[in-house]
Amino acid sequence: MSAAGDERVSRRRRWRGLDNPYAFLLPAVLIFGMFALYPILRSLFLSFFQYEFLRPEDLHWVGWANYGEIFRDERVTGWPGIVTPEQPLSVWEVLCYPLLVVWLSINSPGGAFWNTIRFTVMYVPAAILLPLLLAVLVERAGRLSTLFRTLNFIPIVVSVAVVSIIWMWIYHPEYGVINTLLRGFVGEKADYTWLSDSKLAMPAIAAMAVWHGLGFNMLLYLVGLQRIPSELAEAARVDGASGWKAFRFVTLPLLKPTMFLVGLLATIGALKVFGQMFIMTQGGPGDSTLSIVLYLYNVAFRYGKFRFGYASALAWALAAFIFLVTLVAFRLTRERER
Amino acid sequence: MRLDRLRRYGNTAALYLVLAGISVVSVLPFVWIILSSFKPHEELYSKELTFLPHHYTWANYSTMFERMVGFDYYYRNSILVSFGTVILTLFAGSLAAYALARFRFKGDQAVFVVFLATIMVPGEVGLIGQYELLSTYGLLNTLTGLTLSYTAFNLALTIFIMRSVFATVPQELLDAARVDGCSWWETFWQVMIPMGASGLAAAGTLVFLNAWNEFIFALTMNNWTDEARTLTVGIQLLQGQWQHWDYGVLFSSVMLSFLPVIILFLLLQKTFMRGLTAGAVKG
Numbered sequence: 151m152s153a154a155g156d157e158r159v160s161r162r163r164r165w166r167g168l169d170n171p172y173a174f175l176l177p178a179v180l181i182f183g184m185f186a187l188y189p190i191l192r193s194l195f196l197s198f199f200q201y202e203f204l205r206p207e208d209l210h211w212v213g214w215a216n217y218g219e220i221f222r223d224e225r226v227t228g229w230p231g232i233v234t235p236e237q238p239l240s241v242w243e244v245l246c247y248p249l250l251v252v253w254l255s256i257n258s259p260g261g262a263f264w265n266t267i268r269f270t271v272m273y274v275p276a277a278i279l280l281p282l283l284l285a286v287l288v289e290r291a292g293r294l295s296t297l298f299r300t301l302n303f304i305p306i307v308v309s310v311a312v313v314s315i316i317w318m319w320i321y322h323p324e325y326g327v328i329n330t331l332l333r334g335f336v337g338e339k340a341d342y343t344w345l346s347d348s349k350l351a352m353p354a355i356a357a358m359a360v361w362h363g364l365g366f367n368m369l370l371y372l373v374g375l376q377r378i379p380s381e382l383a384e385a386a387r388v389d390g391a392s393g394w395k396a397f398r399f400v401t402l403p404l405l406k407p408t409m410f411l412v413g414l415l416a417t418i419g420a421l422k423v424f425g426q427m428f429i430m431t432q433g434g435p436g437d438s439t440l441s442i443v444l445y446l447y448n449v450a451f452r453y454g455k456f457r458f459g460y461a462s463a464l465a466w467a468l469a470a471f472i473f474l475v476t477l478v479a480f481r482l483t484r485e486r487e488r
Numbered sequence: 489m490r491l492d493r494l495r496r497y498g499n500t501a502a503l504y505l506v507l508a509g510i511s512v513v514s515v516l517p518f519v520w521i522i523l524s525s526f527k528p529h530e531e532l533y534s535k536e537l538t539f540l541p542h543h544y545t546w547a548n549y550s551t552m553f554e555r556m557v558g559f560d561y562y563y564r565n566s567i568l569v570s571f572g573t574v575i576l577t578l579f580a581g582s583l584a585a586y587a588l589a590r591f592r593f594k595g596d597q598a599v600f601v602v603f604l605a606t607i608m609v610p611g612e613v614g615l616i617g618q619y620e621l622l623s624t625y626g627l628l629n630t631l632t633g634l635t636l637s638y639t640a641f642n643l644a645l646t647i648f649i650m651r652s653v654f655a656t657v658p659q660e661l662l663d664a665a666r667v668d669g670c671s672w673w674e675t676f677w678q679v680m681i682p683m684g685a686s687g688l689a690a691a692g693t694l695v696f697l698n699a700w701n702e703f704i705f706a707l708t709m710n711n712w713t714d715e716a717r718t719l720t721v722g723i724q725l726l727q728g729q730w731q732h733w734d735y736g737v738l739f740s741s742v743m744l745s746f747l748p749v750i751i752l753f754l755l756l757q758k759t760f761m762r763g764l765t766a767g768a769v770k771g
Contacts, residue, residue: 168673171590171591172593174583174591177579177580177583178643178647181639182606184621184640185618185636185639186643187602187606188621189614189615189616189621190606191617192617196616203620284510287510288507291507294507298507298511300757301511301515302510302511304514305514307750308750309701310701311724312723315724315727315738316521317517319735325532327520331537369765370765424612424704425703425704428707446612447707447708450615450616458616458620461616468613
C-alpha cells in the first residue's frame with residue numbers, strides 16, 4: 151500500500167471508537183429497549199400486581215390472581231363462565247374439545263373470549279379460501295393480471311379505521327348500499343340493522359374483514375404460485391390431466407405452505423381484532439361484538455378505574471393463547487408432512 | 489379445431505368477467521365515497537340510491553375546510569409521525585442490521601434472538617407499559633412519544649428484513665472499500681446503503697403503512713387534544729360528530745384521508761408489495 155493510503159487510514163483511526171459493531175447497534179438497542187422491550191416486560195410485571203393507574207400508591211403483589219380472575223370474569227368467558235372440571239378430563243372429552251369450541255362459537259355464550267373465537271371461526275376459512283381462488287384466477291389473466299392484482303390490493307393500504315367508517319355507511323339501515331340493493335329484491339322488508347343486531351353484527355364485521363384482507367392474502371398466494379415451476383403443471387397437462395386435476399393434484403399440494411402461512415397470519419390477526427369493533431359497534435349491541443383486545447382496552451382506559459394490573463394479565467393471557475395456537479399449528483402441519 | 493378455439497375464448501371471457509366482478513367489489517366502496525363526497529346533501533339522504541352524482545357540488549369540501557374541527561392537525565400529525573418513524577426506523581434499523589449481518593461480536597446472537605422474539609409478541613401486550621412509560625416522561629399526547637413507540641415496535645421487523653438484504657452484499661465490495669481506506673461507518677454509507685436501496689425502500693413502505701394506519705396506540709397515547717391526534721383517531725372522532733348531521737362532510741374528509749395512500753401505492757406498487765410480503769414472512 152502506498153504511503154498516502156497509510157496516512158489516510160491513520161487519519162481515520164480517530165474514529166475507531168465509533169467504528170465498531172456495538173456503536174452501530176446502539177441507537178436501535180436504545181430505542182427498542184426503552185420503548186418496546188421495557189413496556190412489554192413492564193406489562194408482564196404488572197400482571198402479577200393489583201394496580202390501578204390512578205392509585206399508584208396501592209401497588210401490591212397478588213400472584214396469579216389477575217389471571218385467575220380472567221376465568222371467572224363473565225365478560226370474558228360468557229355467562230355463567232366456563233365450568234372448570236373437578237377431575238382430569240377423559241380422553242373422549244379431550245377429543246371432543248375441538249367440537250366443543252365449534253359448538254360454543256356458534257352457540258356462543260357471549261363474553262369477550264368466545265366472541266373473539268366466533269370472529270376467528272367466521273373470518274379465517276374465508277380468508278384462506280377466497281384469496282386462493284382470486285390468486286389462481288389472477289395468475290391466469292395473462293397481460294391483465296397486473297391490473298387485477300393492483301385493484302384488489304387497494305383496500306389493504308387503507309387503514310382499518312377508515313375502512314370501518316366506510317363500511318358503517320355501507321351497512322347503514324336506511325341509506326346504506328346493502329339495504330338499498332336488498333330492497334330491490336325483497337322490497338321494503340329489507341330494513342336490516344346490520345351493526346345494531348346482536349346476531350348480524352359479528353358476521354357483518356367479519357365479512358368486512360375478509361374484504362379488507364383479500365388483496366394481501368392474494369399477494370401471498372401469488373408469491374407462492376410463482377415459486378411453483380410452471381413445467382410441473384405443463385407436465386401434468388401433457389399426461390392428460392384436465393385444468394382442474396392439474397390444480398388439485400399439482401398446484402394445491404405445493405401451495406400448502408402458503409396456505410399455512412395465510413391461515414396462521416389470519417388467525418393471529420383475528421385473535422387480536424380491535425379497531426373494527428371499537429369503531430363500528432363499541433362492542434355492542436350488548437356485549438355481542440366485544441373482543442378480547444377491546445375488553446382489555448376498556449378495562450385499562452374506559453371503565454374509569456384504570457385497572458392496569460388486570461388489563462396486563464388479559465394482554466399476556468392473549469399473547470400466551472396466540473403463542474399456543476401457533477405452536478399447535480406448527481406441530482400439526484409438521485406431523486402431517488412426515 | 490375451431491370449436492376448441494371458441495371454447496378457449498369463452499373461458500378467457502368468463503375469467504375476465506369474474507375477475508372484473510371481484511375487482512369492482514374491492515374498489516367500489518372507495519369510488520363510491522369519492523363520488524358521494526361531491527353529492528349535495530339531499531341526494532345523499534334520499535331513499536333512491538345514486539351512483540354518479542346528479543349534481544356535482546364542492547359544498548361538502550368547503551364546509552369541511554371552513555369548520556376543519558381539527559382535521560388539519562390530524563393530517564399534519566399523521567404526516568410528521570409517519571415520516572419521522574420511517575426515517576428513524578430505517579436509520580437505526582439498518583445500522584443495527586449491518587452490525588448483525590456483517591460482524592461477529594460477543595452477544596450478537598443474543599441481540600438478534602431478543603429482536604426476533606419480540607416480533608412474535610403482539611404489540612398490544614406493550615400497550616399498558618407504554619402508556620405508563622410515556623406518562624412518566626411527559627410524552628403522552630406528543631408526536632415525539634408516538635414516533636418513538638412506533639419506531640420501537642417497527643425496529644425488529646426492519647432489522648430482520650435488512651439483515652437478510654445486507655447479508656447478500658458480496659464480501660468483495662466490502663473488502664474493496666476497506667482497501668480504499670474506508671472506515672466501517674463509511675462502508676455502511678457508501679456500499680451497504682446503495683446496495684440495499686431496494687430493500688430499504690420496501691422496508692420503508694412497510695413501516696410507513698404501519699405508522700400511517702396504526703390505530704390502538706394512537707388512540708391510547710394521543711387522544712386528549714386535537715393537536716396530538718393522528719388521522720386514524722381523528723377520523724373516527726369526526727365520524728362520531730358528523731354521521732348524525734352530515735354524511736357528505738364526513739365523506740369528503742374520509743376521502744382526503746385515504747386518497748394520498750392509494751395514490752402513493754399506485755405510484756410505488758412494486759415496492760409496496762415487496763415490503764408487505766417481506767413483513768408477512770416474519771411469522
